Amino acid sequence: MIEVERLHKRFGRVIAVNDLSFAVRPGHVTGFLGPNGAGKTTTMRVILGLDGPTSGAAHVNGRRYQGIIRPLHEVGSLLDASAVHGGRTAWFHLLSIAQSNGIGRRRVTEVLRLTGMESVARRRVKGFSLGMKQRLGIAAALLGDPPVLIFDEPVNGLDPEGVHWFRLLFKSLAAQGRTVFVSSHLMSEMAVTADHLIIVGRGRLLADMSMTDFIESNSRKDVLVRSPRGADLGDLLTSRGASVGSEADGALAVTGMDAPAIGDLALENGIAVHELTPRLASLEQAYLDITGDSVEYRTIATADAGQAG
Amino acid sequence: MRAMTADPVAAPVPALPARARDVLSSEWTKLRSLRSTYWTLLIASVTAIGGSTLSAVSAAHANSSPFDPVAGIFVGWLEYPVLAIGILGVLTFTAEYSSGQIRMTFAAVPQRLAVLAGKAGVLGAVTLIVGEVLAFVAFFLTQAILSGHGNAIALSQPGVLRAVLTGGLTLSLIALLGLGLGGLIRHTGGAVAALPAVLYLPLLVATLPAPWNDRIGRFTFLFAAYQEVTSRPAAHLFSPGISYVVLIAWPAAALAAAGFLLVRRDA
Numbered sequence: 400m401i402e403v404e405r406l407h408k409r410f411g412r413v414i415a416v417n418d419l420s421f422a423v424r425p426g427h428v429t430g431f432l433g434p435n436g437a438g439k440t441t442t443m444r445v446i447l448g449l450d451g452p453t454s455g456a457a458h459v460n461g462r463r464y465q466g467i468i469r470p471l472h473e474v475g476s477l478l479d480a481s482a483v484h485g486g487r488t489a490w491f492h493l494l495s496i497a498q499s500n501g502i503g504r505r506r507v508t509e510v511l512r513l514t515g516m517e518s519v520a521r522r523r524v525k526g527f528s529l530g531m532k533q534r535l536g537i538a539a540a541l542l543g544d545p546p547v548l549i550f551d552e553p554v555n556g557l558d559p560e561g562v563h564w565f566r567l568l569f570k571s572l573a574a575q576g577r578t579v580f581v582s583s584h585l586m587s588e589m590a591v592t593a594d595h596l597i598i599v600g601r602g603r604l605l606a607d608m609s610m611t612d613f614i615e616s617n618s619r620k621d622v623l624v625r626s627p628r629g630a631d632l633g634d635l636l637t638s639r640g641a642s643v644g645s646e647a648d649g650a651l652a653v654t655g656m657d658a659p660a661i662g663d664l665a666l667e668n669g670i671a672v673h674e675l676t677p678r679l680a681s682l683e684q685a686y687l688d689i690t691g692d693s694v695e696y697r698t699i700a701t702a703d704a705g706q707a708g
Numbered sequence: 709m710r711a712m713t714a715d716p717v718a719a720p721v722p723a724l725p726a727r728a729r730d731v732l733s734s735e736w737t738k739l740r741s742l743r744s745t746y747w748t749l750l751i752a753s754v755t756a757i758g759g760s761t762l763s764a765v766s767a768a769h770a771n772s773s774p775f776d777p778v779a780g781i782f783v784g785w786l787e788y789p790v791l792a793i794g795i796l797g798v799l800t801f802t803a804e805y806s807s808g809q810i811r812m813t814f815a816a817v818p819q820r821l822a823v824l825a826g827k828a829g830v831l832g833a834v835t836l837i838v839g840e841v842l843a844f845v846a847f848f849l850t851q852a853i854l855s856g857h858g859n860a861i862a863l864s865q866p867g868v869l870r871a872v873l874t875g876g877l878t879l880s881l882i883a884l885l886g887l888g889l890g891g892l893i894r895h896t897g898g899a900v901a902a903l904p905a906v907l908y909l910p911l912l913v914a915t916l917p918a919p920w921n922d923r924i925g926r927f928t929f930l931f932a933a934y935q936e937v938t939s940r941p942a943a944h945l946f947s948p949g950i951s952y953v954v955l956i957a958w959p960a961a962a963l964a965a966a967g968f969l970l971v972r973r974d975a
Contacts, residue, residue, distance in 0.1 A: 444811075444974070444975075447811075447815050448814070448815070448818045449811055449814055449815065449974065449975040450974040450975070451972075451974065464818055465818045465819070466818075467818065468721050468722065468727065468819075469722065469727075469730070470815070470816070470818060471815075471816055474815075476815055478811060478815075479808055479811070481808065482807060482808025482809060482811055482812065483807060483808070483809055483812070484742070484803055484804065484807045484809045485807065486742050486743055486744065486803075487738070487741050487742060488741065491737055491738075491741035492741075494737050494741075495734045495735075495737040495738045495741070496734070496812060496816050498730060498733040498734040498737055499730050499731055499733075499734035499813070499816045499817050500730060500816055500817075501722060501726060501729075501730050539812065
Protein backbone atom coordinates (compact mmCIF):
# COMPACT_ATOMS: atom_id res chain seq x y z
CA MET A 400 0.00 0.00 0.00
CA ILE A 401 1.40 3.37 -1.06
CA GLU A 402 -0.28 6.60 0.00
CA VAL A 403 0.58 10.00 -1.39
CA GLU A 404 -1.10 12.93 0.35
CA ARG A 405 -1.21 16.48 -0.98
CA LEU A 406 2.31 16.15 -2.29
CA HIS A 407 4.08 19.23 -3.61
CA LYS A 408 7.60 19.29 -4.95
CA ARG A 409 9.27 22.38 -6.27
CA PHE A 410 12.72 22.62 -7.87
CA GLY A 411 13.60 26.29 -7.85
CA ARG A 412 10.87 27.89 -9.96
CA VAL A 413 9.66 24.64 -11.46
CA ILE A 414 6.76 22.93 -9.77
CA ALA A 415 7.29 19.25 -10.50
CA VAL A 416 4.46 17.85 -8.38
CA ASN A 417 1.42 19.92 -7.51
CA ASP A 418 -1.03 18.84 -4.80
CA LEU A 419 -0.94 15.18 -5.78
CA SER A 420 -2.89 12.64 -3.75
CA PHE A 421 -3.55 8.99 -4.52
CA ALA A 422 -3.30 5.51 -3.07
CA VAL A 423 -1.84 2.38 -4.66
CA ARG A 424 -3.44 -0.83 -3.43
CA PRO A 425 -2.14 -4.36 -3.12
CA GLY A 426 -3.09 -7.14 -5.50
CA HIS A 427 -3.14 -4.95 -8.58
CA VAL A 428 -0.76 -3.60 -11.15
CA THR A 429 -1.26 0.15 -10.92
CA GLY A 430 -0.10 2.13 -13.92
CA PHE A 431 1.31 5.59 -13.28
CA LEU A 432 0.80 7.35 -16.54
CA GLY A 433 1.69 10.76 -17.84
CA PRO A 434 3.68 12.58 -20.49
CA ASN A 435 7.40 13.18 -20.00
CA GLY A 436 7.93 15.78 -17.31
CA ALA A 437 4.58 15.09 -15.64
CA GLY A 438 6.25 14.45 -12.28
CA LYS A 439 6.13 10.64 -12.25
CA THR A 440 9.79 10.07 -11.44
CA THR A 441 9.82 12.87 -8.86
CA THR A 442 6.79 11.35 -7.13
CA MET A 443 8.49 7.95 -7.02
CA ARG A 444 11.70 9.51 -5.68
CA VAL A 445 9.73 11.17 -2.90
CA ILE A 446 8.01 7.87 -2.07
CA LEU A 447 11.45 6.27 -1.79
CA GLY A 448 12.80 9.04 0.42
CA LEU A 449 15.36 10.13 -2.17
CA ASP A 450 13.85 13.59 -2.59
CA GLY A 451 12.25 15.51 0.24
CA PRO A 452 8.76 16.87 -0.49
CA THR A 453 8.24 20.65 -0.46
CA SER A 454 5.02 19.88 1.39
CA GLY A 455 2.70 16.93 1.79
CA ALA A 456 3.81 13.38 2.43
CA ALA A 457 4.21 9.90 1.03
CA HIS A 458 3.79 6.75 3.07
CA VAL A 459 4.56 3.13 2.36
CA ASN A 460 2.63 0.62 4.47
CA GLY A 461 1.68 3.51 6.71
CA ARG A 462 5.20 4.76 7.34
CA ARG A 463 7.58 7.33 5.96
CA TYR A 464 10.23 5.54 3.92
CA GLN A 465 13.09 7.26 5.75
CA GLY A 466 11.93 5.68 8.98
CA ILE A 467 12.07 2.10 7.72
CA ILE A 468 14.97 -0.05 8.86
CA ARG A 469 16.06 -2.59 6.20
CA PRO A 470 13.43 -1.19 3.78
CA LEU A 471 14.17 -3.68 1.00
CA HIS A 472 12.03 -6.18 2.91
CA GLU A 473 9.08 -3.82 2.45
CA VAL A 474 9.68 -1.97 -0.81
CA GLY A 475 11.59 -3.06 -3.88
CA SER A 476 12.27 -0.44 -6.51
CA LEU A 477 13.84 0.10 -9.88
CA LEU A 478 14.11 3.74 -10.90
CA ASP A 479 16.91 3.75 -13.44
CA ALA A 480 18.44 0.48 -14.55
CA SER A 481 21.53 2.26 -15.87
CA ALA A 482 22.29 3.77 -12.47
CA VAL A 483 24.71 0.99 -11.56
CA HIS A 484 28.47 1.19 -11.07
CA GLY A 485 29.77 -0.43 -14.26
CA GLY A 486 32.97 -1.69 -12.70
CA ARG A 487 31.28 -4.15 -10.38
CA THR A 488 30.10 -7.61 -11.35
CA ALA A 489 26.39 -8.40 -11.13
CA TRP A 490 27.10 -10.71 -8.20
CA PHE A 491 28.95 -8.11 -6.12
CA HIS A 492 26.45 -5.41 -7.04
CA LEU A 493 23.58 -7.50 -5.69
CA LEU A 494 25.60 -8.80 -2.74
CA SER A 495 26.41 -5.28 -1.54
CA ILE A 496 22.74 -4.31 -1.69
CA ALA A 497 21.65 -7.54 0.00
CA GLN A 498 24.14 -7.16 2.85
CA SER A 499 22.96 -3.63 3.57
CA ASN A 500 19.57 -5.13 4.49
CA GLY A 501 20.79 -8.25 6.25
CA ILE A 502 19.92 -10.49 3.28
CA GLY A 503 22.08 -13.57 2.73
CA ARG A 504 24.01 -14.88 -0.26
CA ARG A 505 21.48 -17.62 -0.94
CA ARG A 506 18.83 -15.05 -1.79
CA VAL A 507 21.29 -13.29 -4.14
CA THR A 508 21.72 -16.55 -6.04
CA GLU A 509 17.97 -17.01 -6.00
CA VAL A 510 17.13 -13.61 -7.56
CA LEU A 511 19.84 -14.13 -10.17
CA ARG A 512 18.09 -17.37 -11.13
CA LEU A 513 14.63 -15.77 -11.06
CA THR A 514 15.75 -13.11 -13.52
CA GLY A 515 17.74 -15.47 -15.70
CA MET A 516 21.04 -13.74 -14.90
CA GLU A 517 23.00 -16.66 -13.41
CA SER A 518 25.28 -17.06 -16.40
CA VAL A 519 26.43 -13.43 -16.34
CA ALA A 520 26.66 -13.06 -12.56
CA ARG A 521 30.46 -12.83 -12.64
CA ARG A 522 30.59 -10.31 -15.46
CA ARG A 523 31.08 -6.59 -14.98
CA VAL A 524 27.91 -4.59 -15.42
CA LYS A 525 29.40 -2.11 -17.88
CA GLY A 526 29.25 -4.74 -20.61
CA PHE A 527 25.54 -5.41 -20.07
CA SER A 528 22.85 -4.55 -22.59
CA LEU A 529 19.96 -2.40 -21.43
CA GLY A 530 17.77 -5.47 -21.14
CA MET A 531 20.31 -7.19 -18.90
CA LYS A 532 20.61 -4.10 -16.75
CA GLN A 533 16.82 -4.02 -16.42
CA ARG A 534 16.84 -7.62 -15.26
CA LEU A 535 19.63 -6.83 -12.83
CA GLY A 536 17.54 -3.96 -11.49
CA ILE A 537 14.56 -6.28 -11.07
CA ALA A 538 16.80 -8.78 -9.28
CA ALA A 539 17.82 -6.04 -6.84
CA ALA A 540 14.19 -5.02 -6.33
CA LEU A 541 13.20 -8.62 -5.50
CA LEU A 542 16.07 -9.22 -3.02
CA GLY A 543 14.00 -8.54 0.09
CA ASP A 544 10.90 -10.34 -1.25
CA PRO A 545 8.97 -7.09 -0.68
CA PRO A 546 5.18 -6.68 -0.64
CA VAL A 547 5.47 -3.34 -2.47
CA LEU A 548 7.25 -2.87 -5.80
CA ILE A 549 7.92 0.40 -7.61
CA PHE A 550 9.21 0.52 -11.19
CA ASP A 551 9.92 3.68 -13.18
CA GLU A 552 9.52 3.19 -16.95
CA PRO A 553 10.78 -0.39 -16.73
CA VAL A 554 10.10 -1.39 -20.33
CA ASN A 555 11.64 1.66 -21.99
CA GLY A 556 14.04 0.57 -24.69
CA LEU A 557 13.42 -3.16 -24.29
CA ASP A 558 12.97 -5.58 -27.16
CA PRO A 559 9.54 -7.26 -27.54
CA GLU A 560 10.67 -10.36 -25.68
CA GLY A 561 11.89 -8.27 -22.77
CA VAL A 562 8.65 -6.30 -22.70
CA HIS A 563 6.68 -9.54 -22.63
CA TRP A 564 8.80 -10.90 -19.77
CA PHE A 565 8.16 -7.76 -17.74
CA ARG A 566 4.41 -7.87 -18.31
CA LEU A 567 4.20 -11.43 -17.06
CA LEU A 568 6.39 -10.55 -14.08
CA PHE A 569 4.21 -7.60 -13.03
CA LYS A 570 1.05 -9.66 -13.31
CA SER A 571 2.48 -12.55 -11.33
CA LEU A 572 3.76 -10.20 -8.61
CA ALA A 573 0.33 -8.60 -8.31
CA ALA A 574 -1.35 -12.02 -8.33
CA GLN A 575 0.75 -12.91 -5.28
CA GLY A 576 -0.96 -10.04 -3.46
CA ARG A 577 1.77 -7.47 -3.84
CA THR A 578 1.38 -3.79 -4.58
CA VAL A 579 2.88 -3.15 -8.02
CA PHE A 580 3.30 0.47 -9.08
CA VAL A 581 4.62 0.94 -12.61
CA SER A 582 5.14 4.22 -14.43
CA SER A 583 5.00 4.69 -18.16
CA HIS A 584 4.36 7.38 -20.71
CA LEU A 585 2.77 4.87 -23.08
CA MET A 586 -0.92 4.11 -22.79
CA SER A 587 -0.53 1.12 -25.08
CA GLU A 588 1.85 -0.44 -22.58
CA MET A 589 -0.40 0.15 -19.59
CA ALA A 590 -3.47 -1.08 -21.48
CA VAL A 591 -2.07 -4.60 -21.49
CA THR A 592 -0.47 -4.57 -18.03
CA ALA A 593 -2.33 -2.37 -15.58
CA ASP A 594 -5.54 -3.03 -13.65
CA HIS A 595 -5.68 0.47 -12.30
CA LEU A 596 -4.59 3.81 -13.71
CA ILE A 597 -3.29 6.96 -12.12
CA ILE A 598 -2.80 9.62 -14.78
CA VAL A 599 -0.83 12.78 -14.09
CA GLY A 600 0.08 15.81 -16.16
CA ARG A 601 2.21 18.77 -15.12
CA GLY A 602 2.38 17.41 -11.63
CA ARG A 603 -1.37 17.24 -11.16
CA LEU A 604 -3.69 14.27 -10.87
CA LEU A 605 -5.79 13.92 -14.02
CA ALA A 606 -7.44 10.56 -13.45
CA ASP A 607 -7.48 7.79 -10.85
CA MET A 608 -9.67 4.90 -11.92
CA SER A 609 -9.72 1.22 -12.74
CA MET A 610 -8.69 0.18 -16.23
CA THR A 611 -12.22 -1.14 -16.84
CA ASP A 612 -13.77 2.20 -15.94
CA PHE A 613 -11.26 3.99 -18.08
CA ILE A 614 -12.09 1.87 -21.11
CA GLU A 615 -15.82 2.18 -20.41
CA SER A 616 -15.85 5.93 -20.11
CA ASN A 617 -13.31 6.74 -22.75
CA SER A 618 -13.77 4.40 -25.66
CA ARG A 619 -15.93 6.53 -27.91
CA LYS A 620 -17.65 4.43 -30.58
CA ASP A 621 -18.75 5.77 -33.93
CA VAL A 622 -19.36 4.65 -37.50
CA LEU A 623 -17.54 6.08 -40.47
CA VAL A 624 -19.93 6.48 -43.43
CA ARG A 625 -19.05 7.46 -46.98
CA SER A 626 -21.75 8.17 -49.47
CA PRO A 627 -21.97 10.18 -52.75
CA ARG A 628 -25.09 11.80 -51.18
CA GLY A 629 -23.48 12.46 -47.84
CA ALA A 630 -25.45 15.61 -47.05
CA ASP A 631 -28.83 13.89 -47.65
CA LEU A 632 -27.84 10.87 -45.59
CA GLY A 633 -26.56 13.12 -42.84
CA ASP A 634 -29.89 14.97 -42.61
CA LEU A 635 -31.76 11.68 -42.62
CA LEU A 636 -29.61 10.25 -39.82
CA THR A 637 -30.00 13.39 -37.74
CA SER A 638 -33.78 13.21 -38.14
CA ARG A 639 -33.70 9.67 -36.76
CA GLY A 640 -31.85 10.76 -33.61
CA ALA A 641 -28.24 9.97 -34.53
CA SER A 642 -25.61 12.63 -34.20
CA VAL A 643 -23.49 13.26 -37.24
CA GLY A 644 -20.07 14.80 -37.43
CA SER A 645 -17.98 15.26 -40.50
CA GLU A 646 -14.46 14.11 -41.14
CA ALA A 647 -11.88 16.25 -42.89
CA ASP A 648 -12.45 14.49 -46.23
CA GLY A 649 -16.23 14.87 -46.13
CA ALA A 650 -17.05 11.44 -44.71
CA LEU A 651 -19.62 11.24 -41.89
CA ALA A 652 -18.80 10.20 -38.33
CA VAL A 653 -22.03 8.86 -36.89
CA THR A 654 -22.74 8.16 -33.25
CA GLY A 655 -25.96 6.93 -31.69
CA MET A 656 -26.79 4.42 -34.40
CA ASP A 657 -24.95 1.24 -35.27
CA ALA A 658 -23.69 0.25 -38.72
CA PRO A 659 -26.48 -2.21 -39.69
CA ALA A 660 -29.18 0.38 -38.85
CA ILE A 661 -27.37 3.05 -40.88
CA GLY A 662 -27.07 0.66 -43.85
CA ASP A 663 -30.72 -0.33 -43.70
CA LEU A 664 -31.81 3.29 -43.47
CA ALA A 665 -29.71 4.24 -46.51
CA LEU A 666 -31.16 1.31 -48.50
CA GLU A 667 -34.75 2.22 -47.59
CA ASN A 668 -34.12 5.72 -48.93
CA GLY A 669 -32.22 4.61 -52.01
CA ILE A 670 -28.96 6.25 -50.97
CA ALA A 671 -25.77 4.52 -52.05
CA VAL A 672 -23.22 3.80 -49.32
CA HIS A 673 -19.56 3.31 -50.31
CA GLU A 674 -18.14 2.70 -46.88
CA LEU A 675 -19.58 1.73 -43.53
CA THR A 676 -16.94 1.19 -40.84
CA PRO A 677 -17.60 0.81 -37.09
CA ARG A 678 -14.75 2.51 -35.19
CA LEU A 679 -13.49 2.28 -31.62
CA ALA A 680 -11.48 5.25 -30.42
CA SER A 681 -8.19 3.89 -29.14
CA LEU A 682 -7.22 4.16 -25.49
CA GLU A 683 -4.17 5.96 -26.78
CA GLN A 684 -6.50 8.64 -28.14
CA ALA A 685 -8.42 8.80 -24.88
CA TYR A 686 -5.16 9.22 -23.01
CA LEU A 687 -4.01 11.95 -25.38
CA ASP A 688 -7.33 13.72 -24.89
CA ILE A 689 -6.88 13.67 -21.11
CA THR A 690 -3.26 14.77 -21.10
CA GLY A 691 -3.48 17.02 -24.16
CA ASP A 692 -3.31 20.26 -22.20
CA SER A 693 -0.57 19.15 -19.92
CA VAL A 694 2.20 18.08 -22.25
CA GLU A 695 5.30 19.97 -21.22
CA TYR A 696 7.19 19.97 -24.49
CA ARG A 697 5.44 19.60 -27.79
CA THR A 698 6.32 20.22 -31.37
CA ILE A 699 4.47 22.82 -33.44
CA ALA A 700 3.45 20.10 -35.88
CA THR A 701 1.63 18.02 -33.27
CA ALA A 702 -0.05 21.14 -31.94
CA ASP A 703 -1.41 21.81 -35.43
CA ALA A 704 -2.47 18.22 -35.91
CA GLY A 705 -4.28 18.43 -32.58
CA GLN A 706 -6.29 21.40 -33.82
CA ALA A 707 -7.14 19.72 -37.12
CA GLY A 708 -8.38 16.58 -35.32
CA MET B 709 9.77 -16.88 -5.12
CA ARG B 710 8.82 -17.22 -1.51
CA ALA B 711 5.24 -17.43 -0.43
CA MET B 712 3.65 -14.07 0.12
CA THR B 713 0.65 -12.98 2.07
CA ALA B 714 -1.28 -9.86 1.17
CA ASP B 715 -0.80 -8.54 4.66
CA PRO B 716 2.82 -9.20 5.57
CA VAL B 717 3.87 -9.21 9.16
CA ALA B 718 6.36 -6.40 9.73
CA ALA B 719 9.85 -7.76 10.25
CA PRO B 720 11.23 -7.17 13.75
CA VAL B 721 13.53 -4.16 13.84
CA PRO B 722 17.10 -5.43 14.10
CA ALA B 723 19.29 -4.25 16.95
CA LEU B 724 21.91 -1.58 16.38
CA PRO B 725 24.91 -3.95 16.14
CA ALA B 726 23.15 -5.88 13.38
CA ARG B 727 22.42 -2.67 11.49
CA ALA B 728 26.04 -1.57 11.86
CA ARG B 729 27.09 -4.95 10.49
CA ASP B 730 24.69 -4.44 7.56
CA VAL B 731 26.26 -1.20 6.34
CA LEU B 732 29.84 -2.22 7.15
CA SER B 733 29.60 -5.53 5.28
CA SER B 734 27.88 -3.82 2.35
CA GLU B 735 30.52 -1.09 2.11
CA TRP B 736 33.29 -3.65 2.48
CA THR B 737 31.83 -5.60 -0.45
CA LYS B 738 31.61 -2.42 -2.50
CA LEU B 739 35.19 -1.42 -1.76
CA ARG B 740 36.74 -4.79 -2.49
CA SER B 741 34.79 -5.39 -5.69
CA LEU B 742 36.19 -2.44 -7.66
CA ARG B 743 39.44 -2.31 -9.58
CA SER B 744 39.95 1.35 -8.70
CA THR B 745 40.51 0.30 -5.08
CA TYR B 746 43.41 -1.96 -6.03
CA TRP B 747 44.89 0.55 -8.48
CA THR B 748 44.89 3.44 -6.03
CA LEU B 749 46.30 1.29 -3.22
CA LEU B 750 48.96 -0.16 -5.54
CA ILE B 751 50.06 3.29 -6.68
CA ALA B 752 50.06 4.56 -3.09
CA SER B 753 52.24 1.60 -2.07
CA VAL B 754 54.70 1.92 -4.94
CA THR B 755 55.16 5.67 -4.50
CA ALA B 756 55.45 5.38 -0.72
CA ILE B 757 58.04 2.59 -0.70
CA GLY B 758 59.77 4.12 -3.72
CA GLY B 759 60.14 7.50 -1.98
CA SER B 760 61.43 5.90 1.21
CA THR B 761 63.93 3.71 -0.66
CA LEU B 762 65.33 6.55 -2.75
CA SER B 763 65.65 8.71 0.34
CA ALA B 764 67.57 6.03 2.21
CA VAL B 765 69.83 5.22 -0.75
CA SER B 766 70.79 8.86 -1.24
CA ALA B 767 71.34 9.34 2.51
CA ALA B 768 73.57 6.27 2.59
CA HIS B 769 75.80 7.63 -0.15
CA ALA B 770 75.95 11.34 0.72
CA ASN B 771 77.04 11.62 4.29
CA SER B 772 77.46 15.38 4.14
CA SER B 773 73.78 16.36 3.83
CA PRO B 774 71.87 16.92 7.09
CA PHE B 775 69.60 13.90 7.34
CA ASP B 776 66.65 13.51 9.65
CA PRO B 777 66.63 9.75 10.19
CA VAL B 778 62.93 9.74 11.10
CA ALA B 779 61.54 12.16 8.51
CA GLY B 780 63.83 10.45 5.98
CA ILE B 781 61.65 7.34 6.17
CA PHE B 782 58.71 9.27 4.76
CA VAL B 783 60.28 11.32 2.00
CA GLY B 784 57.71 11.81 -0.77
CA TRP B 785 54.84 10.41 1.28
CA LEU B 786 53.06 13.71 1.67
CA GLU B 787 53.33 14.38 -2.07
CA TYR B 788 52.53 11.11 -3.86
CA PRO B 789 50.82 8.30 -1.91
CA VAL B 790 48.54 10.83 -0.23
CA LEU B 791 47.06 11.76 -3.59
CA ALA B 792 46.42 8.17 -4.65
CA ILE B 793 44.87 7.23 -1.33
CA GLY B 794 42.92 10.51 -1.13
CA ILE B 795 41.46 9.82 -4.56
CA LEU B 796 40.39 6.39 -3.32
CA GLY B 797 38.48 8.23 -0.61
CA VAL B 798 36.94 10.66 -3.10
CA LEU B 799 35.84 7.84 -5.43
CA THR B 800 34.18 5.93 -2.60
CA PHE B 801 31.49 8.60 -2.76
CA THR B 802 31.67 10.22 -6.18
CA ALA B 803 31.70 6.95 -8.14
CA GLU B 804 28.27 6.28 -6.65
CA TYR B 805 27.02 9.74 -7.54
CA SER B 806 28.33 9.73 -11.10
CA SER B 807 26.86 6.29 -11.83
CA GLY B 808 23.58 6.95 -10.02
CA GLN B 809 24.25 3.97 -7.74
CA ILE B 810 23.83 6.32 -4.76
CA ARG B 811 20.06 6.23 -5.23
CA MET B 812 20.06 2.46 -4.82
CA THR B 813 22.32 2.85 -1.80
CA PHE B 814 19.99 5.36 -0.13
CA ALA B 815 16.89 3.40 -1.11
CA ALA B 816 18.45 0.38 0.64
CA VAL B 817 19.62 2.39 3.65
CA PRO B 818 17.58 5.60 3.96
CA GLN B 819 19.46 6.52 7.13
CA ARG B 820 22.10 8.40 5.18
CA LEU B 821 24.41 9.13 8.10
CA ALA B 822 24.66 5.38 8.64
CA VAL B 823 25.86 5.07 5.03
CA LEU B 824 28.45 7.80 5.64
CA ALA B 825 29.58 6.10 8.85
CA GLY B 826 29.79 2.73 7.10
CA LYS B 827 31.90 4.13 4.29
CA ALA B 828 34.16 5.99 6.74
CA GLY B 829 34.54 2.91 8.92
CA VAL B 830 35.47 0.53 6.10
CA LEU B 831 37.67 2.99 4.21
CA GLY B 832 39.33 4.17 7.43
CA ALA B 833 40.09 0.62 8.55
CA VAL B 834 41.39 -0.59 5.18
CA THR B 835 43.61 2.45 4.61
CA LEU B 836 44.86 2.37 8.21
CA ILE B 837 45.98 -1.25 7.80
CA VAL B 838 47.55 -0.53 4.42
CA GLY B 839 49.13 2.67 5.79
CA GLU B 840 50.64 0.96 8.84
CA VAL B 841 51.98 -1.96 6.80
CA LEU B 842 53.59 0.51 4.41
CA ALA B 843 55.01 2.58 7.28
CA PHE B 844 56.66 -0.44 8.92
CA VAL B 845 57.91 -1.84 5.61
CA ALA B 846 59.35 1.60 4.85
CA PHE B 847 60.98 1.77 8.27
CA PHE B 848 62.69 -1.61 8.12
CA LEU B 849 63.66 -1.15 4.47
CA THR B 850 65.26 2.24 5.06
CA GLN B 851 67.07 0.99 8.16
CA ALA B 852 68.38 -2.01 6.24
CA ILE B 853 69.79 0.33 3.59
CA LEU B 854 71.21 2.76 6.17
CA SER B 855 72.73 0.17 8.49
CA GLY B 856 76.50 0.53 8.45
CA HIS B 857 76.27 4.16 7.32
CA GLY B 858 75.82 5.62 10.77
CA ASN B 859 72.31 7.00 10.25
CA ALA B 860 70.27 3.95 11.31
CA ILE B 861 67.78 4.24 14.14
CA ALA B 862 65.84 1.72 16.21
CA LEU B 863 62.12 1.57 16.94
CA SER B 864 62.97 1.66 20.63
CA GLN B 865 64.49 5.13 20.37
CA PRO B 866 62.26 7.90 21.73
CA GLY B 867 59.61 9.10 19.31
CA VAL B 868 60.46 6.66 16.52
CA LEU B 869 57.62 4.20 17.03
CA ARG B 870 55.16 7.08 17.31
CA ALA B 871 56.46 8.61 14.09
CA VAL B 872 56.15 5.34 12.20
CA LEU B 873 52.62 4.72 13.49
CA THR B 874 51.62 8.28 12.59
CA GLY B 875 53.05 7.90 9.09
CA GLY B 876 50.54 5.11 8.50
CA LEU B 877 47.72 6.96 10.24
CA THR B 878 48.24 10.00 8.03
CA LEU B 879 47.38 8.00 4.90
CA SER B 880 44.16 6.83 6.50
CA LEU B 881 43.21 10.36 7.56
CA ILE B 882 43.81 11.61 4.02
CA ALA B 883 41.52 8.87 2.67
CA LEU B 884 38.81 10.07 5.06
CA LEU B 885 39.45 13.68 4.03
CA GLY B 886 38.93 12.57 0.41
CA LEU B 887 35.73 10.74 1.41
CA GLY B 888 34.41 13.90 3.05
CA LEU B 889 35.28 16.02 0.02
CA GLY B 890 33.61 13.46 -2.24
CA GLY B 891 30.42 13.53 -0.18
CA LEU B 892 30.45 17.33 -0.14
CA ILE B 893 31.18 17.93 -3.81
CA ARG B 894 29.56 14.73 -5.22
CA HIS B 895 31.48 15.13 -8.44
CA THR B 896 34.68 13.18 -9.17
CA GLY B 897 36.42 15.94 -11.11
CA GLY B 898 35.52 18.62 -8.59
CA ALA B 899 36.50 16.58 -5.55
CA VAL B 900 39.74 15.29 -7.12
CA ALA B 901 40.67 18.92 -7.88
CA ALA B 902 39.73 20.03 -4.37
CA LEU B 903 41.88 17.38 -2.68
CA PRO B 904 45.34 18.77 -3.65
CA ALA B 905 43.98 22.30 -3.19
CA VAL B 906 43.31 21.45 0.45
CA LEU B 907 46.41 19.29 0.95
CA TYR B 908 48.92 21.66 -0.59
CA LEU B 909 47.58 24.75 1.11
CA PRO B 910 50.96 25.10 2.92
CA LEU B 911 52.63 25.97 -0.39
CA LEU B 912 50.46 29.09 -0.59
CA VAL B 913 50.58 29.83 3.12
CA ALA B 914 54.39 29.70 3.06
CA THR B 915 54.43 32.74 0.78
CA LEU B 916 52.61 34.88 3.38
CA PRO B 917 54.73 37.44 5.26
CA ALA B 918 56.02 36.28 8.64
CA PRO B 919 54.66 35.59 11.18
CA TRP B 920 51.45 34.82 9.29
CA ASN B 921 53.02 32.01 7.30
CA ASP B 922 53.56 30.02 10.50
CA ARG B 923 50.50 31.24 12.35
CA ILE B 924 48.28 29.96 9.57
CA GLY B 925 50.64 27.25 8.40
CA ARG B 926 50.46 25.33 11.65
CA PHE B 927 46.76 24.73 10.98
CA THR B 928 47.45 23.04 7.64
CA PHE B 929 47.29 19.27 7.35
CA LEU B 930 50.73 18.77 5.86
CA PHE B 931 52.63 20.89 8.39
CA ALA B 932 50.79 19.12 11.19
CA ALA B 933 51.66 15.76 9.61
CA TYR B 934 55.30 16.81 9.26
CA GLN B 935 55.47 17.65 12.95
CA GLU B 936 54.56 14.05 13.72
CA VAL B 937 57.08 12.29 11.51
CA THR B 938 60.22 14.21 12.28
CA SER B 939 62.71 13.83 15.07
CA ARG B 940 63.12 17.61 15.11
CA PRO B 941 59.64 19.25 15.26
CA ALA B 942 59.65 22.87 14.10
CA ALA B 943 59.39 25.27 17.04
CA HIS B 944 57.18 27.80 15.27
CA LEU B 945 54.47 25.23 14.46
CA PHE B 946 52.16 23.40 16.87
CA SER B 947 53.69 20.77 19.11
CA PRO B 948 53.28 17.16 17.91
CA GLY B 949 50.50 16.72 20.50
CA ILE B 950 48.39 19.63 19.26
CA SER B 951 49.22 18.78 15.66
CA TYR B 952 47.31 15.52 16.16
CA VAL B 953 44.21 17.60 16.79
CA VAL B 954 44.83 19.50 13.53
CA LEU B 955 45.37 16.23 11.65
CA ILE B 956 42.10 14.74 12.85
CA ALA B 957 40.16 18.01 12.54
CA TRP B 958 40.57 18.19 8.74
CA PRO B 959 38.90 14.87 7.84
CA ALA B 960 36.45 15.29 10.73
CA ALA B 961 35.35 18.69 9.42
CA ALA B 962 35.02 17.39 5.85
CA LEU B 963 32.97 14.39 7.00
CA ALA B 964 30.78 16.52 9.26
CA ALA B 965 30.06 18.96 6.43
CA ALA B 966 29.33 16.05 4.08
CA GLY B 967 26.98 14.50 6.63
CA PHE B 968 25.22 17.83 7.21
CA LEU B 969 24.46 18.22 3.51
CA LEU B 970 23.84 14.52 2.87
CA VAL B 971 20.67 14.45 4.96
CA ARG B 972 19.42 17.75 3.52
CA ARG B 973 20.03 17.40 -0.19
CA ASP B 974 17.96 15.39 -2.64
CA ALA B 975 19.87 12.27 -3.68
